[in-house]
Amino acid sequence: MKKLLLIACLLVPGLALAAGPSVPLDKANYDLTDKASLQNGAKLFMNYCLGCHQQQYQRYSRSFEDMGVPLEMGQEYLQFTGEKVTDHVTNTMPEESAAKWFGAAPPDLTLVARVRGADWLYTYLRAFYADDSRPFGVNNKVFKDVGMPHVLQELQGLPRETHEKRLIDGEMVDQYVGIKSDGTGELSPEEYDAAVLDLVNYLVYVGEPARLEAESIGRWVLVFILVLFVFVYLLKKEYWRDVH
Template identity: 65%
Template sequence: MMKNIFLAFALLVPSLAFAAGSTVPLDKANYDLSDKASLQNGAKLFMNYCFGCHSAQYQRYNRVAEDLGIPIKLMEENLIFTGVKPGELMQNAIQEKDAAKWFGAPAPDLTLVARVRGADWVYTYLRSFYVDETRPFGVNNKVFPSVGMPHVLQELQGVPNAVYETRMIDGEDQQIYVGIQSDGSGEMSDDEYDHAVLDLVNFLVYSAEPIQLERKRLGYWVLGFLFIFFIISYLLKKEYWRDVH
């Protein structure tokens, strides 16, 4: 019993610290859910770089394929790595006990991460890893200090280093963090990497609410109906009360 309480407390403290947020300003993620090419590339990046540890267990492969305009055959050949049928949920093969052993805690499901944390947070987080030899995986993160995961996109970005500038503050020279700079060894340029991360964020935003575009489209029709109904109701009210007054 005491062991369980201690374990819960040990997991809760980092969570509370994380919930307090980061002092690093968040960059705007200008995603576009109507951009099918972006969503498709985001799905490819997610399945190739994130799905090894993180699942999207509230999504189904065939739903994603239909929404993103990906032929089922192509989905089966390139994006389903666990040998399941397209109608199955997007669950990875890693066992929670193994993930907890390797990373300190099971990797969280990412279906709703963009809705919980916000697209700007996810976008900035994926672009804020930097070399830190004191960490188990050799990297840290400015948005999520003491992060417990490796920088899985490093082969695309290259080795990222935190950049600081010396500025005079209150009469003293202080090192101020100004951003992340890659060493250029990645497969992508800085702009290409930012665009790839934005595609990944776009997919995660879609994953968190697949019906978002349809919801907004129906919302305009509902507002239009209510507006017309209001006019008819107002005219009817005037006609009904005309003889009374």
């Protein structure tokens, strides 16, 4: 029995790696101190994501305060269904209906950045491509056969796989080289990447709203420990002076 448990423990990490994305992840250089980025990310989330995905562990008022948005302005531009400013960020989509429409109920996104990672989210939101075999007409290179439509298509346009003819082993083959928008979106490729980074920045913030404060306190705690160490060391020398 012990041998079986040991084998299972050794296999679990391999299974986890096998379940990961088959494409390299792009680095998400987010900045939690950039309030303009956080505000734009919140706007994108409220306009394009909240219809399906909730953030039921985050309150509007906490987000507005941390992002430097006045409560009245936040209620006017970032709240659309009449909630109170102290309410959690939720929607009215019935879970049973959502599961029927999408195959599974869309997950809550409060902690998605902590679960998936910022790099995964940044790459995933830029990895949709046209696929007529899928119910919503798109697929995703990071999450194959995902049941989610490309909700940011209005901004990006319709992305398609691109191929180039290359000589491989003496034979000309069509090789996949990336995803390119058809140019029908409201944003240029560079602007779209920046918008996605803002959205990821906001999702990272929501996953740990007190992160900046905790890091600041942590630095002061380390300074206090270093100073305390000096006094403790001197006290130790004084205490043991007569012993030695």
